[in-house]
Amino acid sequence: MQICSFIPAATEILYALGLEDSVAGVTFECDYPPEARQKPVVLDTVLEHSLSPAEVDRTVHEFSSHGESLYRVHTELLRQIRPDLIVTQELCDVCAVGASHVAKALHELPSAPKILSLTPHTLEDVWRDIEAVGQATGKQQEATSLVAGLRKRVEQVKQYSYAQRPRVLSLEWLSPPFNGGHWVPEMVEMAGGVDPLGRVGEPSLEFNWQQIIASDPDIVLVMPCGYDLERAMREYRETKFPSEWNELKAVRNGKVFAVHANAYFSRPGPRLATGLEIMASLFHPERKFEAPPKSWARL
Numbered sequence: 001m002q003i004c005s006f007i008p009a010a011t012e013i014l015y016a017l018g019l020e021d022s023v024a025g026v027t028f029e030c031d032y033p034p035e036a037r038q039k040p041v042v043l044d045t046v047l048e049h050s051l052s053p054a055e056v057d058r059t060v061h062e063f064s065s066h067g068e069s070l071y072r073v074h075t076e077l078l079r080q081i082r083p084d085l086i087v088t089q090e091l092c093d094v095c096a097v098g099a100s101h102v103a104k105a106l107h108e109l110p111s112a113p114k115i116l117s118l119t120p121h122t123l124e125d126v127w128r129d130i131e132a133v134g135q136a137t138g139k140q141q142e143a144t145s146l147v148a149g150l151r152k153r154v155e156q157v158k159q160y161s162y163a164q165r166p167r168v169l170s171l172e173w174l175s176p177p178f179n180g181g182h183w184v185p186e187m188v189e190m191a192g193g194v195d196p197l198g199r200v201g202e203p204s205l206e207f208n209w210q211q212i213i214a215s216d217p218d219i220v221l222v223m224p225c226g227y228d229l230e231r232a233m234r235e236y237r238e239t240k241f242p243s244e245w246n247e248l249k250a251v252r253n254g255k256v257f258a259v260h261a262n263a264y265f266s267r268p269g270p271r272l273a274t275g276l277e278i279m280a281s282l283f284h285p286e287r288k289f290e291a292p293p294k295s296w297a298r299l
Contacts, residue, residue, distance in 0.1 A: 001137065002083045006043050009269035010087035010118065011036050013130050016146055016270050017139040024081045029226070032263065032271075040081070044072045075109070083113045085136060090119050120268040121201040123183050123190075123276075127151060129268065146270065153273045157280050157289075158190050166218035166283055168193040169250070172225050172261075174239045177212055178204045180223060183272065184265060191279035192287075193219065213244045219283060220250040222299065223261035229294050232258040236299055256299040257282055264295060 004025035005011040011030040014023050020035065025042035086106070106113065116136050118129040127147045134143025168188045170180030180188075185198025196215050197207060204225075222236045236258060250256050259265060264275030277289035278296055 001085060002081055003085045003087065003137070004042050004078065004081060004083040004113075005030060006086060006088035007118070008032070009267040010089070010133070012267065012269040012271065013133050014087070014137075016130075017134055017137065017142045019137055019139065022137070024083060025077065040077055042074050042077050042081070044074065078106075078109055082109075082111050085114045085116060087116045087118065087133065087136075090117050118268070121182050122186055123154060123272060126183065126268040126272060130270070150270060150273045154190065154276060157276050157287075160192065160280070160284075160287065162192040162284065165192055165194045166255075167215065168195050168283065169212060169215060169217035169220045170195065170198065171220065171222050172204045172266075174222070174224060174235055176206055177209060178206050179212075180204055180221075180265070183268065184223075187265075187272070187276050187279055191276055191283050193279070193283045209242045209245075213242065213248065216248055217250050218253075218255060220248070220256040221279075221282070222256065222258040223265050225266045226262050228262050229258055229260040229297060232261060233297060233299065254298065257296050258299050259296045260294060263292075 001019075001022045002024040003014060003019065003022045005014060005023060006027060008027060008029045008031070011023065011026050012032055014020070015033050015036065023036070023039055026036055026039040027043040028041050028045060030036045030039070106115070114136065116132065118132070120126040120129050127150055130147050130150075131140075131143045134140045134146075170184050170188060172178045172180040172184065179195070179197040181198065181202055181204030183201075184204075185195040186200045188195040188198065189200070196217075197205065197212070199205070222232050224232050224235055227235065236256075245251060259275075259278065264271050264278060274292065274295070278291050280287045281289045281291060282296065
């Protein structure tokens with residue numbers, strides 16, 4: 001089977017199910033596992049990698065207003081690969097190529113590959129998507145086993161009884177500020193926190209700084225969507241916060257943390273279970289889950 005992945009999360013799922021030899025095409029963002037970087041890139045972006053968060057936000061709005069895609073499908077390469085299956089998503093046109101643009105690209109292909117579109121909004125949706133990938137690729141047993149292990153890890157976090165739950169701000173973007181959406185508020189709750197701005201299963205929301213200041217969080221997670229730890233730390237240090245920012249409980253008490261969002265929070269794949277464990281450790285230090293290197297840092 002020849003499989004092309006149009007989203008990094010799908011690439012991670014395919015590899016986790018032992019389908020690395022079947023993966024024939026990936027996106028420019030597919031960096032995990034590291035060997036995925038060696039696969040042909042069938043999906044690229046029009047965004048410059050050097051853009052600031054504010055510039056990214058402005059460009060996204062410009063393309064969206066004109067009905068244009070932020071992504072380029074390399075149709076000629078797809079013709080050569082002749083995929084049997086393409087895994088994509090319909091959750092967010094900023095995170096991956098939209099369904100209409102996928103359909104347009106596939107119309108130009110001589111073959112008619114099967115399309116599997118993933119649309120997760122919660123952790124359980126992500127686990128079901130893993131099972132759907134297993135079903136579509138003949139890896140049902142592997143998918144069932146993987147999901148069982150992920151659900152067990154989630155239950156180990158959820159079963160803990162917390163005497164106090166900190167108020168948590170999850171900054172999914174900084175210019176302008178967005179609170180984390182979809183599975184992030186759910187993860188905050190599971191890890192023993194309270195997210196006063198988030199809505200479980202709903203997209204991330206833009207807030208103004210005064211609304212964020214008014215929420216006065218005990219903990220701030222700096223988790224710009226698609227960024228690694230180093231980039232998140234840099235964006236935080238370069239952001240111009242209002243003067244009241246330094247009066248927040250989280251800032252005064254040294255409870256502002258940058259995290260590797262791209263690996264453990266943004267992508268709807270198996271590593272969200274690790275992200276949940278990281279959250280639990282940061283919210284409640286007595287819970288000493290083992291965090292991967294360079295997964296978080298105190299700011």
